Amino acid sequence: MAIAIDGPAASGKSSTAKAVARELGFHHVDSGSLYRAATAARARAGGESSTWSEQSALDAAQIVSLASTEFGFEPMLDGQKADSEMRSESVTGNVSLVAKMPAVREWVNSIVRRAGSEYDVVVDGRDIGTVVFPDAALKIFLIADPAERARRRLRERSGGEPSAADVEEETRKILLRDEMDAKQSGQAPDAILIDTTRLKQEEQISQIAGLARAAHRQR
Numbered sequence: 001m002a003i004a005i006d007g008p009a010a011s012g013k014s015s016t017a018k019a020v021a022r023e024l025g026f027h028h029v030d031s032g033s034l035y036r037a038a039t040a041a042r043a044r045a046g047g048e049s050s051t052w053s054e055q056s057a058l059d060a061a062q063i064v065s066l067a068s069t070e071f072g073f074e075p076m077l078d079g080q081k082a083d084s085e086m087r088s089e090s091v092t093g094n095v096s097l098v099a100k101m102p103a104v105r106e107w108v109n110s111i112v113r114r115a116g117s118e119y120d121v122v123v124d125g126r127d128i129g130t131v132v133f134p135d136a137a138l139k140i141f142l143i144a145d146p147a148e149r150a151r152r153r154l155r156e157r158s159g160g161e162p163s164a165a166d167v168e169e170e171t172r173k174i175l176l177r178d179e180m181d182a183k184q185s186g187q188a189p190d191a192i193l194i195d196t197t198r199l200k201q202e203e204q205i206s207q208i209a210g211l212a213r214a215a216h217r218q219r
């Protein structure tokens, strides 16, 4: 069984998907982390990102492998954990470019679909309910006000309450990301739209876990 959680940048998809997977005993797959891993791998191979070809990105991605975690999988680079590299500013700045490459999308989709054929999965991304698992048992599309998404991201990074200027700057970056990812992102017509702007994270998790349990019972 697959549960798809899609939505824009910093909408809380991954943390929600991980918590829902934990509650249900499913595997969590963060498809964005695979695009990040491919981007970090391509960056390691060198050269200006404007010169990166699709084939060179696909070749570089061969150093990516998946390690099992308690509730799912995590991409490794050359067999090593590389989380901070995959979340770095430079990877974040180039990941949309790599995620636009059809061969890279095929590579990610085949990894995600293989996981879904072996396990019950909660997968988060941008096109999971539309392209990767169009028959998912439950599709959620998470949205939140851009300034609230910015605030959450900043709090997550620094732990403290961000200044208005920082929120403004981060909101600008988030809207730019949304724009760059727009072509690859979509809300499935049968997805349940949840606006999390005024929801606490626990409320969001319990709401989706409840929907997932109901979908599971119906199968």
Ligand code: DC
Binding pocket: 009, 010, 031, 032, 033, 035, 036, 095, 096, 099, 124, 125, 126, 127, 128, 181, 184
């Ligand atoms: O969710 P994230 O910020 O880690 O995603 C990283 C990038 O990958 C972002 O540019 C959107 C892209 N992405 C995508 O195109 N399709 C997905 N299913 C998941 C992420």
